[in-house]
Amino acid sequence: MRKLYFFLLVCSLISCKKEEPKKNPAATQKTPEIILTDERTVPVDTALLSTFKSETLKQFYTSSENKTVWGNLKKRTYVLSQLEKSEELGLNPEDYKSSQLKKFEKRISSLNDSDLATYDILLTYNFELYLNHLYKGKLDPKKLYTNWDLEEKTFDVNTVLIKAFNNDKLDSIVENIQPKADTYKQLLKSLEIINSFPDEDLQTIKDVKKITLNDTSSALINIKKRLLYWKDMSGKDSLTDKYDKKTFEAVKKFQARHGLADDGVIGIGTITALNYSKERRKQQIIANLERWRWYPAEFAENYFIINIPDYSLNVVEDKDTTLVRNVVVGTSSRRTPVITSVLKTIVFNPTWTVPPTILKEDVVPAMKRNRNYLAKKNITIYDTSGNVVEPAAWNENKPNNYRYVQSPGYNNSLGLMKILFPNHHSVYLHDTNHRNYFVRNNRSLSSGCVRVENPLELAEHILNDSIRFSKTRIDTIIASKKTMSFKIVKKYALYQWYWTAWSKKNQLIFRADIYNLDADLYSKLRN
Incomplete structure (x- = not known):
């Protein structure tokens, strides 16, 4: 009866999980054997293993000859502490049954063989689930979005876990499998920063159309409270209804952090950003951490990286940013797709x-x-x-x-140049006949393609041939109005991605969620 009780307990522990672990594409590889020490081991019931519906879990215990493995207190404590601290990485400890596992741990000395086997399996199952989520995200972007083209990340969780287990290096496994990108690290710092803010009790700012320097408005009292809360304004303030110089400078600082025109004019965009609560900003950071786990773990040597909500393109070569360009992206109804690809061809004078x-x-x-x-x-x-x-x-x-x-020409919709790369959405980078758009603050204006500011300079840079593609030569090609295509010899990856939060010099940075993805993604992460 006791064995049956624990069988039913395990079923109840895993039945509430909304997602089953995905079959690991790398799971067909032969996993290393687990090296067991002198701690207490007991047999693992294979029927109990089957209830978890996880092939990697079965293979893990095959590597231990179906014996328990977590007899070592140090190793067990590490796993428990990592699951409990998963919140610091934007994940939910209860997705990994952290509190229930701690209850098992408190009773470890009194567990019989059946109880011990159950606890051991639960430790392994939930730690593997956690490692998978850290490496490639909890959710699958292909199931969420039709216009996200990202290659699925494969992860041989057993090999990684068993090697760390055998070499007594579990303490580095979590850090090693996370994304190495600076933006991801900045997001983790953002989560730390926002958790340092106190709970807020601030009123929503209402009925504001436009406030300029030296204006008087009752809304300024709540505006100043929020500026003080977010530390864009320092010191004490009398909280008057006068828009003074000190508040003006604080507003400009706030606007710059949020990608708004930092002109000090308080309009609807500034008010909208000010009205975000601490909790809502925290959720935004967590949603962005999930996205960065979907992206490739490593960057190419040379690449273009486009942040769609930031309307920016950076050319990075050998870890150095060599060019930065403003871009125009798709509207909310004609969205620019998220793509990882490789640049192939430049076309001058395109039709x-x-x-x-x-x-x-x-x-x-x-x-x-x-x-x-x-x-x-x-x-x-x-x-x-x-x-x-x-x-x-x-x-x-x-x-x-x-x-x-x-026909080709200066007023062609694609402008004077386009850059082609393989994708399933018939999109590309290109010039535009609406060159005045680049001075706008909100540049979500295209039909899906990305329009690039000063594209001929960009072409000269990436073609990198002072004879065949000098500025004079390119100008001659453009003047001919003949459509000409040239292969891009230097290999550039293209990362056309979406993120709305990060940090810089210990300051929180946010951008408008132009496609309204953040709140929905956070909701799905927590359900």
């Missing part, structure tokens, strides 16, 4: 073929209103045989029977 979405939502309605709409944009209509179709002969009832091609 532009109107894509299906823009054709349906923009071109067709405009053509129905004005048949000369496309002609004014230098776009030619072709039928299925490649013949030019005059606007008057265009059949508005069968718009998909045509191709719509814009």
